[in-house]
Amino acid sequence: MVNQVNTNQQVISLTISDVSSAENLRQILANLALLDVKATFFLNGLTDPTLIDDILAQGHEIGNHTFSHDDATQMTTAELTSDLNQLEQLVKTATGESTTPYFRAPMGATNATVLATAGSLGYSYTIGWTIDTRDWSGTLSASQVSAAVLNNLSAGAIYLLHGNSSANTTPTALLEMITAARALGYQFRTISELLAYEGDYSYVEPEPEFVIPVLDEFGNITNPVITRNDVTDVYNPLGTADPFIILVDGVYHMFFEVLRDYNIATQSFTDSVAHAYSSDLANWTYTQVVLGPETDGIRAAYPNVFEYNDNYYMVPDQAGNVEAFFATSFPLGWDYHSTLLEGNFVDTNVFEVGGTWYLTTSEQPYNSISLYYNTSGDWRNDQWQLHPAGLIIEEDWTEKGYRGAGNPFVFEDYVVMPVQVTPVATNVYGEYTSWYKLSDLSPTTVTVEYLGEAVGAQNNGQWNDLAMHHIAHAPYGDGYVYVVDGLAYYAASTGQAEYTIGIFTQTA
Structure with missing residues (x-):
């Protein structure tokens, strides 16, 4: 028996x-x-x-x-x-x-x-x-x-x-x-x-612990690789930021935010999501805006792009509802798929752990990060519920703002996510990003652990002098390539600063 x-x-x-x-x-x-x-x-x-x-x-x-x-x-x-x-x-x-x-x-x-x-x-x-x-x-x-x-x-x-x-x-x-x-x-x-497992006491290889990557610039790549000057189909772009990168059939596709003027009539920003591609990471070809006021009549930023069920999806920041878009013709054609959350949200990430889908996002006033979960078996619906933990990364007297800062690393039983931080001391928006680990994930439990800094202001007078508020990754050889954005003055006398995009490799 x-x-x-x-x-x-x-x-x-x-x-x-x-x-x-x-x-x-x-x-x-x-x-x-x-x-x-x-x-x-x-x-x-x-x-x-x-x-x-x-x-x-x-x-x-x-x-x-x-x-x-x-x-x-x-x-x-x-x-x-x-x-x-x-x-x-x-x-x-x-x-x-x-x-x-x-x-x-x-x-x-x-x-x-x-x-x-x-x-x-x-x-x-x-x-x-x-x-x-x-x-x-x-x-x-x-x-x-x-x-x-x-x-x-x-x-x-x-x-x-x-x-x-x-x-x-x-x-x-x-x-x-x-x-x-x-x-x-x-x-x-x-x-x-x-x-069939009877008597199986074979050694179980423990899942490797996440080690904070040591980053360096590629020797053959001059940063920044994408700037506002590369954007040819938007009038007077102010900068490029929030890059996400995905490798498809040997080609790297980058989706990023094009920063634009504040629209006084609608009292909103009119940012767009644009696309560029490269086969060697050094030479990038800009294509066009793929989501935004021109194409869909919406403000679009933080273009979180990923593959799911043999299709490509984007969950952009609209400073409004959290909505999913799917590629009708990757990489340039995108259409609305479904609404995940109704409200006023920014910088959303979606990931699956142990058969349950999770979502991290920042709700107005955009200074803390909340956790949601979905047990329906599919993330592309409105069956999301606020996790009992609620705000999992919350502003305090030293840090006045936390928001998502790129795609997370998803392991079998934990997640490591980059988080942008605005320090109280300097009040520089997204001055640096940090790594946070989410473990013991279930619809009722979560443990949040600060791991350390990812990237930040370099104070070097160059393209990433003032802030680095985003870091996303994609496979590269046996490791990863990282896309980041940097903030620097281009007219310091008037206080005008510009976000641009750079690329790093992992040296350790």
Whole structure:
């Protein structure tokens, strides 16, 4: 009898017994599909035969829980044989599939006769459980059922849940427990997959800790590489900033903000997002504005561009709603896809950890960073909720402003994000950027840790003299290339300063 698999790998299995409520089963299947988790279902005579195909079609496994769901230890060998065969025939008639080789005794009641009888019929594995969530009692909330799993997470564990009418909080509990367990590094497996880990105590390579990169300019590249003088389709641009870079088919594409005049009539800035490309990082070809007042009638900045599901998406800063745009013809054609948050937000990043989507953003007055989460399985919708932590990086008496400053590094169980900082002492907007680590990420938990400075004002009289308030990265060889912006006076006597864009490599 298998109650737990002996392994040090963080793999666990969800098993659903007494699948006797069609309504409950439909909700369970929908939520498992939402989070792309496969489970093992132990069927009985009350299981709706028309839904067994749905279980199998979603990639789940099935096992025999007897037709009658009576105590197997109180049956004769002949009675148990008949009971198991009756359920097996029901499933074969409905689907053509067999319930072997997995058997689970009702109530977990077994003895030597039960095990021998099941084994003689091809049920070579009698599956018990490590933890009974007691969802069958009908008295537990979804959070209590979820806690029964989350408070008892262990490698190789098997968790008992139910699909009967009493377990009406189980579908919701599945969403909570799966999301939180994934955030802690656990992966879900069916029973057959879990059994393959038996005796697997192989060394688990720890995920490398993020090391603050030491940056230097490329020897063959003269910074800045993009300035307002490169922008040919905007009248009187004031500067270029907030660069994001993405590597596609050997070509680097840079999307960046073109700073423009304040529009007195609309009382708003009219910034745009523009594009340039390069195959060697040294020579950049400017193309055009791809998002902004000219193309979409919106203010657009902070062009966070990334790939998702074989398409390219942009979540720009509009100083308004957080909206997603998709590439109709990458890299120049973009169209509205969906609204994620309604309000007044800037500098948004979207990322996935452990099957849950997270979003960091700054809401007016744009001086702190908030965390949101989305458990729908897809980030491109309005199912975002404010995380219980709320403001995760908040202004204080030394730093008056924090905002996103580029795309984060996303690891298996933590994230490192760049954050722009405006010090109280100098009051220079985005004078430098810092690295912050988000760990213990789940819809209910997060730990925030300051790691150190990323880039900042160089005080060198050059293009990055006054501030460096953005740093984004893309793969380059075995490491990364970093795009940054720098602020410097171009007419110091009048206080006129310009943002330009430079490129750095990682030396350590």
